[in-house]
Amino acid sequence: MKGSVGIGLRRDIADEVLSSDIIHPDFIEFAPENWMGMGGYWNRIRQRAVEKYPVSCHGLSLSLGSPEELDWNFIKDLKVFLDENKVTVFSEHLSYTKSNNAHLYDLLPIPFREDAVDHVADRIKKVQDFLGRQIAIENVSYYTPVAAEMTESQFINSIVEKADCKLLLDVNNVYVNAFNHKYDAKVFIDQMPLDKVEYIHMAGHEQIEEDLIIDTHGKAIIDPVFDLFEYTIQKMHPVPVLLERDYNFEDLPAISAELEKLRSLIKNHWEAVHETSK
Numbered sequence: 001m002k003g004s005v006g007i008g009l010r011r012d013i014a015d016e017v018l019s020s021d022i023i024h025p026d027f028i029e030f031a032p033e034n035w036m037g038m039g040g041y042w043n044r045i046r047q048r049a050v051e052k053y054p055v056s057c058h059g060l061s062l063s064l065g066s067p068e069e070l071d072w073n074f075i076k077d078l079k080v081f082l083d084e085n086k087v088t089v090f091s092e093h094l095s096y097t098k099s100n101n102a103h104l105y106d107l108l109p110i111p112f113r114e115d116a117v118d119h120v121a122d123r124i125k126k127v128q129d130f131l132g133r134q135i136a137i138e139n140v141s142y143y144t145p146v147a148a149e150m151t152e153s154q155f156i157n158s159i160v161e162k163a164d165c166k167l168l169l170d171v172n173n174v175y176v177n178a179f180n181h182k183y184d185a186k187v188f189i190d191q192m193p194l195d196k197v198e199y200i201h202m203a204g205h206e207q208i209e210e211d212l213i214i215d216t217h218g219k220a221i222i223d224p225v226f227d228l229f230e231y232t233i234q235k236m237h238p239v240p241v242l243l244e245r246d247y248n249f250e251d252l253p254a255i256s257a258e259l260e261k262l263r264s265l266i267k268n269h270w271e272a273v274h275e276t277s278k
């Protein structure tokens with residue numbers, strides 16, 4: 001899967017991804033929560049997808065930053081799902097979605113604090129021990145930092161080191177945060193533990209105010225995010241790259257063209273470097 005391009009398997013485009021000649025990913029990504037325990041038609045779609053493509057999984061509900069105990073029933077089911085679907089990479093958001101049994105259905109920012117590093121790293125280690133694999137944590141977009149006592153890059157570096165986990169680097173999220181919080185995206189990329197990156201996300205976003213971008217996954221990737229992607233991949237080893245698209249699938253040829261653009265950038269940078277170093 002290294003240096004390959006994939007797309008999330010959404011129900012809106014499942015038929016096209018499985019059957020049509022319009023779109024050609026190298027692999028697909030499941031949100032396991034959307035497919036676990038599914039019977040009938042959608043279970044058959046999942047099976048066909050697994051037969052046709054390598055699969056990665058991007059979790060939604062581990063809620064690594066929550067104060068309460070991890071949901072072990074869910075994690076047991078998750079382990080079975082990852083094994084059954086021969087999942088190569090499993091990732092989760094560096095955020096939380098639950099508090100006191102309330103599912104908040106949003107990715108909330110964890111305070112960038114020393115005690116949060118200890119808490120989250122400990123939870124990641126427990127999950128990794130149980131699953132028998134390293135997981136990749138994703139830098140999320142956030143709209144206000146909460147009670148920060150360190151920078152986001154220090155926070156991410158500390159957790160990756162302490163938990164001995166991998167990083168899912170979402171390049172669009174870096175761009176969105178850099179724009180909203182007014183810092184230099186390339187400097188942030190330079191501060192990331194790039195040798196620990198296992199997977200990359202690319203996506204579109206929406207600028208809703210002069211000074212505010214929302215990470216929507218519903219529009220085409222803009223050129224400055226492609227530029228940041230090129231900047232990033234020149235500094236690191238090949239990993240799988242996923243195009244995140246959650247809705248607005250009407251123009252599938254345009255989405256397919258985005259995949260091809262990612263593929264060609266990967267070819268230019270990763271394969272060229274690989275060839276010259278042989």
Ligand SMILES: [Fe+2]
Nearest residue numbers: 138170201244
């Ligand atoms: Fe992402």
